[in-house]
Amino acid sequence: MPYNSSARSVSCAKPKTGSGNAAVRNKAYNAQTCACGYGTPTPSPEPEPTGPTGSTGCTGCTPEAQCQFPKTADGQWDFAAFWAARLAEGWIYPIAQDNDAPFTDPMQQFNADRPDMGACHDGIDLQTQRTAPSTNVNLCSGDSPIYSIADGTVVYSTTGYYEGTGSVIAVYPDSAGNNIVIRYGEIGFCTATFPPFTVLTVPVTKGSVIGYMMNNGYGTHMLHFEAYFGCDSAGNAIVLDSSTPNYAAGPVNGLTQGGNTTYDYVTPTCGKSTFNRRQDLIDPTEVQQLKNNPAWPAS
Numbered sequence: 001m002p003y004n005s006s007a008r009s010v011s012c013a014k015p016k017t018g019s020g021n022a023a024v025r026n027k028a029y030n031a032q033t034c035a036c037g038y039g040t041p042t043p044s045p046e047p048e049p050t051g052p053t054g055s056t057g058c059t060g061c062t063p064e065a066q067c068q069f070p071k072t073a074d075g076q077w078d079f080a081a082f083w084a085a086r087l088a089e090g091w092i093y094p095i096a097q098d099n100d101a102p103f104t105d106p107m108q109q110f111n112a113d114r115p116d117m118g119a120c121h122d123g124i125d126l127q128t129q130r131t132a133p134s135t136n137v138n139l140c141s142g143d144s145p146i147y148s149i150a151d152g153t154v155v156y157s158t159t160g161y162y163e164g165t166g167s168v169i170a171v172y173p174d175s176a177g178n179n180i181v182i183r184y185g186e187i188g189f190c191t192a193t194f195p196p197f198t199v200l201t202v203p204v205t206k207g208s209v210i211g212y213m214m215n216n217g218y219g220t221h222m223l224h225f226e227a228y229f230g231c232d233s234a235g236n237a238i239v240l241d242s243s244t245p246n247y248a249a250g251p252v253n254g255l256t257q258g259g260n261t262t263y264d265y266v267t268p269t270c271g272k273s274t275f276n277r278r279q280d281l282i283d284p285t286e287v288q289q290l291k292n293n294p295a296w297p298a299s
């Protein structure tokens, strides 16, 4: 679903189901969502409301549920558990199963030391089985589509990401109300759909095409996949508001480089600090768990 700008105004109250006969009340009930924008209506499945006040409440609307990254026994962020939770929520892998290829090169891994960039790799490079076009970043069709991993909102795109490729940034609410940020990098995309260098509010559904693999200039056809938890320095889930687009635009609140006070930045453990990382960067390696979703699409 699109992000909800009121996600932090925690109100679990649901409107009354109103008057009318039971069928009318049930229809009204079933059309309701939690006021917080992400909780689960209760009870679910709902019984037939017994009167004009119906039933109900919501679960999962508490701010305490936000910004609580799963932890390992020794207190470290448990990335495997994080991606397992996304699998449980039905998220899908971004590359079609008949096009997916292993990524085993050390340089394709998270946190790889990139001597050419003076930086550590802040994502993973997912490979395609196919040769992608070496063409302009404005791709509106192609042989290697990249799928939106969940229902969410594209918030930013750029045609100037890396060596002539582009990137698309999307935000996906999880069941706790966090706005998970995904950067699909080194890709081509349809600039008419996602106008570059513009803060966007374009809804995308799970499985819809974000863009396409293209040649990044080094003969490599891949998807650079990068993820953030979407929590600021104070431990609050980000609130996206289209009236004050505050998140994705690199010059304002860059994903991997400092210069603002909204987020903490840390020096990557590989030691290269040309680009410090936002502290809510997620190791995306375990996103491969999403291949276990029976709905993993074929192209």
Ligand SMILES: [Zn+2]
Pocket: 121, 123, 124, 125, 223, 224, 225
């Ligand atoms: Zn990469």
